[in-house]
Amino acid sequence: MAATSELSASLEDYLEAIYHLVKEKQAARVKDIAERLHVKAASVTGALRALSERELVNYTPYEIVTFTRSGEAAALDVVRRHSALKDFFVKILLVDEASADSAACAMEHSVTRPLLERFVHFTQFVEDCPRAGTKWVRGFSYYCDHDSKQDNCEKCMRTNLDEVIQKKANKGAQAMTEQQLGSLKPGQKAKIVRVALADAASRRLVEMGMTVGTMVEVIKVAPLGDPVEIKLRGYHLSVRKKEAEGIYVEQAML
Amino acid sequence: MDKAITIALAGNPNAGKSTVFNNMTGARQHVGNYPGVTVERKEGGCTHNGFDVKVVDLPGTYSLTAYSIEEVIARKFLIEEQPDVVVDIIDASNLERNLYLTVQLIELGVPLVLAFNMSDVAAAQGHQFDLEKLSALLGVPIIPTTGHKNKGTAELLDAAIEVAQQTKGTNPEMVRYGQEIEQAIANVVDKLEKSNKLSYSRNRWIALKLLEGDDDVASRHLSAELRPVVEQQITEVEHKLDEALPTATASHRYGLISGVCTQCVRSTIERRHSISDAIDLVATNRFLGIPVFMGLMYLVFWLTFTVGAPLMDLLDGSFGWLAGVVDGWWAPGAESALRSLLVDGIIGGVGGVVIFLPNILLLFLAIAILEDSGYMARAAFIMDRLMHKIGLHGKSFIPMLIGFGCSVPAIMATRTLDNRRDRLVTMMVVPLMSCGARLPIYALIIPAFFPGAWHAPLLWIIYVIGIVLAILSAKLLRSTVLKGESVPFLMELPPYRMPTLKGIFIHMWGRGWLYLKKAGTIILGISILLWVMTSYPKKTEFQRDYDAEIAALQTSATTELQEEGLAEIENARMAETLSYTVAGRIGHALEPVIKPMGFDWRIGTAMIGAFAAKEVFVAQMGIVFSVGEADEDSDDLRDKLKDNYTPLIGFAIMMFSLISAPCMATIAITKRESNSWMWALFQLAGLTVLAWVVTTLIYQVGLLFGLGVV
Incomplete structure (x- = not known):
């Protein structure tokens, strides 16, 4: 294998594999690497030799493999590229994780650094920009599944503008932190982030409309302290404290 | 052409389903139970455009999973009885959640019409709907209705009949579940298609339910060879999604609904304080909530028993008059078995039950108002903490309270409980709430044995013992026979609504009729039996x-x-x-059994008679002690009791009366309401055993402490 200044795609795959193995099991062995990449052990030793020539890994036959300092940096770089691409596919294009993973694997080697930076920034931008945001992405998903006409655009734009104004008004908006629905005070609104209850209970809650991302408002607590009245999707629901403690929410910025 | 069609009404609770049902059928309805379960089945009919329409009101459900017995029944009806068309009643003011059931009906592939109910309320709340578009997106016709103004009923029937005549179903692939789940569905459908001959859409539905882990569908369609496939798919998909499949699918359905709603609903400014919220400011207020609740409960009590009392006396009087007329057919003093049967057995027995009719009608008037207005949910909201502690539901409170008046209407009032298990537990323990008919027994015995200063505390203690036993029994039942409550308590607090007169009267009349008809037949039988037992054999x-x-x-x-x-x-x-009759002999025969409670054959005989109605105990004691016609104020009888028994036995009698089954009407109504003799007999046996154990314990412990000696 010729020594080039740039690592070959396959060597990058090796670095990535070693990186993940080290993370998982503290150390990488030839056998594990071979298993992970679906190659023969002989190919692995060849690659390891090439990597150790470039002083990226410490390798002696029959010993565990560790990174050198520059090796770790190189591996991290590959991993970062992979996850940036995968993020883009999953978050923006709404591709499922498995396909995103394999596509990222194929593309990570050929994407140049400046292009990669763009991907990262764009993902960030879509999430932050009030004109886009996660809602916009979901709109895209709907667009993919259905023929969409642009008849709700004014409303959508208007709500976005409202939100921007509101955000500006709450300049020092507190960091979003997860808390239990049960800990909210009457009058407080929050967004459901997850439901951690027994299967049957979670299922029922979701069926009643408590899906992730739904806004709920605590209306009041019953005179005896339990249950709690909440409002979601335009209707009122009574929930016992026990269940309310298994519903995790993020307080809205208001 | 077949001119008869069947419409099934589906919809969320509180969506105004029964109003639409009443509008469609008028008074032509029949209330019963689904076979083998304690779930009400309402049927009615009408003729429309020459069609003979049968309308079946399915239980109100939020979903079509196998989560509750109501849902299983609704689904079973839709699949097995295949109604010609399903009308889904939707509360337009609560569109998203109501559409969840709709989406599931669409997935089930049933012929569907949506009744867009309460659109006036929704409009007042500032929602505007593009019904044409909603109808196009969902692929089902939508008819706007206003249930309480009886608007849109004819149009709804038109649409339902039209859909019923088509063969076109809905689009079962309405919801797309994303690549992973869709792949899993496809894999399972593949296997299903090889083993059955069902349509693709039905198999898709079955596959989806199997993946969601639906027990009911699994028991029908999950073959031994399919099981590993499904299990593997579930594990794979859940691993990939990092989410349980049932919640994932539910989220997808809501995703679709949100999408549809953004396109079809335009919301102007949301009104934050509706009238309903204003009422709740008081009704569920931290400080006022409980007093308001107590006040309303008092009103229910007052209406049922105080307003009902003169009516009851009137009925009592008319039965007395009837008995007199019948009695007059025979020469005075003549011995006649037929006369005795008619006067003492039938008129006395049935009359004793029918006189409760005013109470029952008034009670159900009150309950119908509380329920239809939306207050019942608030009452449960307020009382839930207390009731939950004893393993019951907030809504159990009202039947328990009514139980202090009479167990019969109390058991009928358990109908407000949605969950079958809660309902059965409540039914079982309600008789422990000391009812009005036991009061004469206490009134006779307490003054006979105890000094004046003890009267009130003793009476209070008896009532408290009843309550404590009810709590303990509820807990016991909850942790044994009626175990299991992994399901969360989620109760909708619907907006307050003005109840309609029609709805209330249909409700009230339906209950009253049921009471008369069903309980009446059983009670007639038992009355005759008891009459025979206390009259025969004749001693010569x-x-x-x-x-x-x-x-x-x-x-x-x-x-x-x-x-x-x-x-x-x-x-x-x-x-x-009396001593010679069957009842007397049973009393004698029972002596060894009732001895540990301190009872002799005379008390035993009186107790058997008291099974007709508790207050009969006093009269029967009068007979066995030869003091003639006795009532609870009879000092003669008190003297006799005092001479024959110790205060400890007196207390034991009260305990046994408190705990044992109040009367045959209670058992009959339990049979009717639980739809099973098993539960009725369980209640009878359970209460009798409990009464025996507790009374024996009290008597024996009392003896140990030397309380038995006068």
């Missing part, structure tokens, strides 16, 4: 020659002495007669 040879004694008395003594003596002799004869 007496220990004393009563007739000779009477004759002797009539010649020798003064008029005053004569009267007294005559009464004494007659009473002695009655006592002896």
Whole structure:
């Protein structure tokens, strides 16, 4: 294998594999690497030799493999590229994780650094920009599944503008932190982030409309302290404290 | 052409389903139970455009999973009985959640029409709907209705009939579940298609339900070879999604609904304080909530028992009059088994039950108002913490409270409980709430044995013991026979609504009729049986020659002495007669069993008679102690009791009366409401055993402490 200044795609795959193995099991062995990449052990030793020539890994036959300092940096770089691409596919294009993973694997080697930076920034931008945001992405998903006409655009734009104004008004908006629905005070609104209850209970809650991302408002607590009245999707629901403690929410910025 | 069609009404609770049902069918309805379960089945009919329409009101559900018995029944009906068309009643003011059921109906592939109910409320809340577009997106016709103004009923029937005549179903692939789940569905459908001949859409639905882990569908369609496939798919998908499949699919459905709603609903400014919220500011207020609730409960009580009392007396009077008329058909003093059967057995027994009708109608009037207005959910909201502690539901409170008046309407009031298990537990323990008919027993016994200062505390203690036993029994039942509550308590607090007169009267009349018809037939039977038991066999040879004694008395003594003596002799004869009857013999035979409670055969015999109605105990004691017609104020009887028994036995009698089944009407109504003799007999046996154990314990412990000696 010729020594080039740039690592070959396959060597990058090796670095990535070693990186993940080290993370998982503290150390990488030839056998594990071979298993992970679906190659023969002989190919692995060849690659390891090439990597150790470039002083990226410490390798002696029959010993565990560790990174050198520059090796770790190189591996991290590959991993970062992979996850940036995968993020883009999953978050923006709404591709499922498995396909995103394999596509990222194929593309990570050929994407140049400046292009990669763009991907990262764009993902960030879509999430932050009030004109886009996660809602916009979901709109895209709907667009993919259905023929969409642009008849709700004014409303959508208007709500976005409202939100921007509101955000500006709450300049020092507190960091979003997860808390239990049960800990909210009457009058407080929050967004459901997850439901951690027994299967049957979670299922029922979701069926009643408590899906992730739904806004709920605590209306009041019953005179005896339990249950709690909440409002979601335009209707009122009574929930016992026990269940309310298994519903995790993020307080809205208001 | 077949001109008869069946419409099934589906919809969320509180969506105005029963109003639409009443509008469609008018008074032509029939309330019953689904076979084998305690779930109400309402059916009605009408003719429309020459069609004979049968309308079946399915139980109100939020979903079509196998989560509750109501959902299983609704689904089973839709799949097995295949109604010609399903009308889904939607509360337009609560569109998203109501559409969840709709989406599931669409997935099930049933012929569907949506009734867009309460659009006026929604409009007032500032929602505007593009119904045409909504209809196009969902692929089902939508008819706007306003249930309480009876608008849109004819159009709804038109649409339903039209859909019923088409064969076109809905699009079962309405919801796309994303690549992973869709792949899993496809894999399972593949396997299903190889083993059955169902349509693709039905198989898709079955596959989806299997993946969601639906037990009911699994028991029908999950073959041994399919099981590993499904299990593997579930594990794979859940691993990939990092989410349980049932919640993932539910989220997808809501995703679709949100998408549809953004396109079809335009919301102007949301009104933050509706009238409903204003009422709740008081009704569920931290400080006012409980007093308001107590006040309303008092009103229900007052309406049922105080307003009902004169009506009850009126009925009682008319039965008395009827008995007098029938009695008059025979010559005075003549012995006739038929007369006794008619007067004492049938008129007395059935009359004793029918006189409760005013109470029942009034009680259900009150309950219908509370329920239809939306207050019942608030009452449950307020009381839930207390009731939950004893393993019950907030809504159990009202039946328990009514139980202090009479167990029969109380057991009927358990219908407001949605969950079958909660309902059965409540039904089982309601008789422990000391009912009005037991009061005469306490009123007789307490003054007979205890000094005045003890009266009130004793009465209070008896009621408290009843409550404590009810709590303990509820807990016990909850953790044994009626175990299991992994399901969360989620209760909708619907907006307050003005109840409609029609709805309330249909509700009230339906209950009243049910009470008369079903309980009446069983009670008639038991009345006759009890009459036979306390009348036969007739004694012909007496220990004393009563007739000779009477004759002797009539010649020798003064008029005053004569009267007294005559009464004494007659009473002695009655006592002896009763002792000779089946009931008397059972009383004797039972002596060894009731002995540990401190009872003798006389108490045993009176208790058997008391099964007709608790207050009969007093009269029966009067007979066995030969004091003639006795009521709870009879000092003669009190003296007799005092001479024969100790205060400890007196207390034991009260305990046994408190705990044992109040009357045959209670057992009959439990049979009717639980739809099973099993539960009725379980209640009877359970209460009797409990009464025996508790009373024996009290009596024996009392003896140990030397309380048995006078």
